[in-house]
Amino acid sequence: MMKVGMLGCGVVGSGVKKILDEGKTEAGSDLQLTRILVKEIGEGMDVRFTECADDVLDDPDIDVVVECMGGIEPAGSFVEKALAGGKSVVTSNKKMLAEKAARLYALASEHDVCLLDEAACGGGIPWMANLKRIARIEPVSSFQGIFNGTTNYILSRMEMGGADFQDVLKEAQKLGYAERDPSDDIDGVDAANKVVLSCMQAFGVYMPVSAVETFGIRHIQACDFAWAKSHGLTIRLLGTGENHNHTVSAWVMPAFVKADSLYASISANDNVLVSHSETLGTSAFAAPGAGSLPTAHAVVQDLLDLYEGSGARAAVMPAAVMDQSSVKGRYYVRTVNPAVFDDVKQEDAGDALITREISLMDLCARVQKAADEKLFAGVML
Amino acid sequence: MMKVGMLGCGVVGSGVKKILDEGKTEAGSDLQLTRILVKEIGEGMDVRFTECADDVLDDPDIDVVVECMGGIEPAGSFVEKALAGGKSVVTSNKKMLAEKAARLYALASEHDVCLLDEAACGGGIPWMANLKRIARIEPVSSFQGIFNGTTNYILSRMEMGGADFQDVLKEAQKLGYAERDPSDDIDGVDAANKVVLSCMQAFGVYMPVSAVETFGIRHIQACDFAWAKSHGLTIRLLGTGENHNHTVSAWVMPAFVKADSLYASISANDNVLVSHSETLGTSAFAAPGAGSLPTAHAVVQDLLDLYEGSGARAAVMPAAVMDQSSVKGRYYVRTVNPAVFDDVKQEDAGDALITREISLMDLCARVQKAADEKLFAGVML
Numbered sequence: 001m002m003k004v005g006m007l008g009c010g011v012v013g014s015g016v017k018k019i020l021d022e023g024k025t026e027a028g029s030d031l032q033l034t035r036i037l038v039k040e041i042g043e044g045m046d047v048r049f050t051e052c053a054d055d056v057l058d059d060p061d062i063d064v065v066v067e068c069m070g071g072i073e074p075a076g077s078f079v080e081k082a083l084a085g086g087k088s089v090v091t092s093n094k095k096m097l098a099e100k101a102a103r104l105y106a107l108a109s110e111h112d113v114c115l116l117d118e119a120a121c122g123g124g125i126p127w128m129a130n131l132k133r134i135a136r137i138e139p140v141s142s143f144q145g146i147f148n149g150t151t152n153y154i155l156s157r158m159e160m161g162g163a164d165f166q167d168v169l170k171e172a173q174k175l176g177y178a179e180r181d182p183s184d185d186i187d188g189v190d191a192a193n194k195v196v197l198s199c200m201q202a203f204g205v206y207m208p209v210s211a212v213e214t215f216g217i218r219h220i221q222a223c224d225f226a227w228a229k230s231h232g233l234t235i236r237l238l239g240t241g242e243n244h245n246h247t248v249s250a251w252v253m254p255a256f257v258k259a260d261s262l263y264a265s266i267s268a269n270d271n272v273l274v275s276h277s278e279t280l281g282t283s284a285f286a287a288p289g290a291g292s293l294p295t296a297h298a299v300v301q302d303l304l305d306l307y308e309g310s311g312a313r314a315a316v317m318p319a320a321v322m323d324q325s326s327v328k329g330r331y332y333v334r335t336v337n338p339a340v341f342d343d344v345k346q347e348d349a350g351d352a353l354i355t356r357e358i359s360l361m362d363l364c365a366r367v368q369k370a371a372d373e374k375l376f377a378g379v380m381l
Numbered sequence: 382m383m384k385v386g387m388l389g390c391g392v393v394g395s396g397v398k399k400i401l402d403e404g405k406t407e408a409g410s411d412l413q414l415t416r417i418l419v420k421e422i423g424e425g426m427d428v429r430f431t432e433c434a435d436d437v438l439d440d441p442d443i444d445v446v447v448e449c450m451g452g453i454e455p456a457g458s459f460v461e462k463a464l465a466g467g468k469s470v471v472t473s474n475k476k477m478l479a480e481k482a483a484r485l486y487a488l489a490s491e492h493d494v495c496l497l498d499e500a501a502c503g504g505g506i507p508w509m510a511n512l513k514r515i516a517r518i519e520p521v522s523s524f525q526g527i528f529n530g531t532t533n534y535i536l537s538r539m540e541m542g543g544a545d546f547q548d549v550l551k552e553a554q555k556l557g558y559a560e561r562d563p564s565d566d567i568d569g570v571d572a573a574n575k576v577v578l579s580c581m582q583a584f585g586v587y588m589p590v591s592a593v594e595t596f597g598i599r600h601i602q603a604c605d606f607a608w609a610k611s612h613g614l615t616i617r618l619l620g621t622g623e624n625h626n627h628t629v630s631a632w633v634m635p636a637f638v639k640a641d642s643l644y645a646s647i648s649a650n651d652n653v654l655v656s657h658s659e660t661l662g663t664s665a666f667a668a669p670g671a672g673s674l675p676t677a678h679a680v681v682q683d684l685l686d687l688y689e690g691s692g693a694r695a696a697v698m699p700a701a702v703m704d705q706s707s708v709k710g711r712y713y714v715r716t717v718n719p720a721v722f723d724d725v726k727q728e729d730a731g732d733a734l735i736t737r738e739i740s741l742m743d744l745c746a747r748v749q750k751a752a753d754e755k756l757f758a759g760v761m762l
Contacts, residue, residue, distance in 0.1 A: 027517050124660075138409075265646040282669070287665065
């Protein structure tokens, strides 16, 4: 029997509660959810609910703490307290973990406990588990994928209908696929957080999210899809990490991909995550990237790893040596100041241009120089 | 340290030898390949090579036997002897295992050893591992996928080029993607073997391969692709297993799928395998379905599971209660005797017809009645 305390009982937490309470398997039945921190205890609610975090964090009977509150604070401080108190932690909170990973892994290592984050990246996709599995045999050389379901929903809707970004965003908000403040999603920050977590698992190094070069889809327009479609392409928001002999590059960017490619086939709010390594080669995992039950399933998988003793102890996470200079591409740029790209322009693309192969660093410098708030850029894959 | 003996050193075996000998990780270095059965020891070859199987099977220092000889015999008898001798076995041999699974799992269980088969299904795809992972939380309700790389290569080449089946098959043989006798691949038998293995892992039951309703691609023609293309579709060979309250249905059949779907995006000799379960929902895994190193990678993953003690003991595998009656579909049929389908025909489809929704059993009965050796049938997805 393993006793579990939980912080937060929203979308993910209520799914975890359902799976643990129903306990459909022998192993699952051995996990007992005993205390749950909620914002407000309503009438007739679960006797395990409490409004006091210390009821979970200070309970000596609780072996493991699940954190699915979201937000950086107070979630981060609660996780710190749990780890310092000798409890392993399972979190679905990518934003908090990407922000505080260096400190939290050090703390977990110091107290010889585990910090697991399968649910923080790719919802139900067993991404962290499979990266860990590959690393038993060989280093992961790179990864790439569609990390954010909200933007993928928006992009696949725009692809279908020729609709405008703002209309589709509003629709997504109405359906609950996008948050009221959608900035983290549409500016690529959520994907960048997940790239940070993936770099930790794949390469064993930590970088702040600011080190991930990030382009979002806030300024995408129907004309970009129209041009893509007329060229047998569509647009997806990709995140990438690469490990070149212990230096790491990482970026998030809209990409123009072939209409019959794996990435194009991932529609609605699904995710797909792809790893590359020497003998396994290319390995792809696709599933809903969010949602209550798939993400909760991932939380429970982490709990079962802990219960079965296969959750690796946390190691202190060294800082990544970043080197973005090797990242190159042909970039699609739509801007009111195209002159900035004149000397690297290869062709026109509707209202935009496509550069010859240049470095990502060169692109970033020119984007800054163009000083166009509404510039939209993507990479040609 | 775990000592490994190997039976066979062909495409898969030579990959296993390379990965184990190079030992790129700490865990990998703890696996020591000490003896290898080969057909003929050539000059200057590895000192570990032997032409005598008992040098592997009777060696008390060898903990685990890897079988990657292919073929039912003598591979099957060698595996029996290894298990009876108290050695765990890792096999990549789907044909042998699908044929002899009932006997072999009983033997493994009796001698309290493991029989692992990650490499036998989907090459490098961590399919068995992930089915096992899901089963920690909930039953797998169904699975479906592209299980055979040879036919997928043929189908994706026909899709591109409008080429004829025979020409593409010859090309595939020249490139080493198809065997000299391609019957097992093109008649769907190889896929059916993998469906049998997947049913064992997903549902914990065994069926003979003859219980899997199997339609191949031997009689596919360019006209079938032409019709598909003109309707925004393409053709893939799918295998499926479903568990309905302890009765199982299983089939292999060409399927007409949307050109922008996940299945359509899997080209060349890649595989994709998809599981369905209650809380995880749909989860898809794609990777090269064959090839020396990816398949060898899967063998080594099984060895590492054994080494780390996470390879589950084999259980006696009960016989499946088969019930194909729930399988229904709209079927595409091209035959010289279309009259047999007159009363269930919904529409014409070029040189073929499409039925209204009928049961698979009804389809099979009519196919038999049509007595057309060159009949081609597929399901509309």
